[in-house]
Amino acid sequence: MNKKHKQQLKKAWKFFWDSDSTLSWVLNLVVAFILIKFLVYPGLGLALGTDFPIVAVVSESMEHGLHQSVICGQSFPEFQESFDNWWGLCGSWYQNKGISKTDFIEFPLKNGFDKGDVIILWRADKVEVGDVLIFQAYRAQPIIHRVVDVHADGTYQTKGDHNSNSIANGLEETSISQERVYGKGVVRIPYLGWVKILFVDLMKVFGVSIVR
Numbered sequence: 354m355n356k357k358h359k360q361q362l363k364k365a366w367k368f369f370w371d372s373d374s375t376l377s378w379v380l381n382l383v384v385a386f387i388l389i390k391f392l393v394y395p396g397l398g399l400a401l402g403t404d405f406p407i408v409a410v411v412s413e414s415m416e417h418g419l420h421q422s423v424i425c426g427q428s429f430p431e432f433q434e435s436f437d438n439w440w441g442l443c444g445s446w447y448q449n450k451g452i453s454k455t456d457f458i459e460f461p462l463k464n465g466f467d468k469g470d471v472i473i474l475w476r477a478d479k480v481e482v483g484d485v486l487i488f489q490a491y492r493a494q495p496i497i498h499r500v501v502d503v504h505a506d507g508t509y510q511t512k513g514d515h516n517s518n519s520i521a522n523g524l525e526e527t528s529i530s531q532e533r534v535y536g537k538g539v540v541r542i543p544y545l546g547w548v549k550i551l552f553v554d555l556m557k558v559f560g561v562s563i564v565r
Contacts, residue, residue, distance in 0.1 A: 406536070408472050408487055408497060409546030414513030415465040415485075415498065426517025436464055443514070450501050452482065460499070461485055462538055465514040469547040472497060474536030485538035486511055488529050490520075495535060498526060507531060 413420040418434040425443040432438065440454050447457060457463060460483030466472065474487060480500060486509065487497040498511035501519070509529040512519045520526045 406474055408474065409549040410466055410468055410470045410472060410497060411494065411550055413468050414515050416467050416515045417465045420515060424515060446518070447501065452501065456483070459483070462541055466541045467543070469544050469550060471542040471545040472538040473540040473542070475539045477534045477537045480509060480537065486529070487535045487538065489533045489535070491525060496526065497538060504528065
């Protein structure tokens with residue numbers, strides 16, 4: 354490498370790291386995106402044994418608080434969010450499935466999670482009642498709900514903690530085969546997923562379709 358090339362490389366490096374210009378910021382974002390998508394994300398997937406190592410939650414179906422004044426199919430003007438209050442309203446459904454409050458307290462992510470959270474996944478080679486699964490439904494985006502039954506044929510039934518029942522039409526979650534499962538949730542990172550959600554919403558405003 355001659356002296357001219359070295360100077361050009363040094364100038365480009367300084368621009369990338371030290372410049373406060375808009376172009377430099379855009380370039381940093383592009384490089385960060387490329388590194389995350391093609392290096393970090395696949396590396397995590399390999400380590401965690403799943404093609405979906407990190408997912409952003411884009412619905413309220415696992416929340417333990419009110420959404421549009423409703424929780425578990427019941428309407429309330431206000432609701433003090435806590436596990437005990439949530440169980441008092443929603444627990445009877447699980448008890449009818451043979452799941453007690455004591456059982457539920459031992460489940461992973463027992464307090465659910467919110468829209469905008471990020472969930473880190475692990476391979477789902479052993480699935481039990483209470484695990485949080487991400488699986489492919491009959492729509493573009495996967496669903497992330499809690500296992501409420503493991504059937505004798507090896508399929509699973511799930512339900513969103515916020516929902517009144519399992520979805521049995523269109524987004525079938527009463528008989529999920531292992532082939533439809535991407536992994537199970539093990540760690541929750543609050544709020545980080547809003548970056549993706551806001552970006553997708555912005556693209557919709559400008560009429561840009563997001564395809565995964």
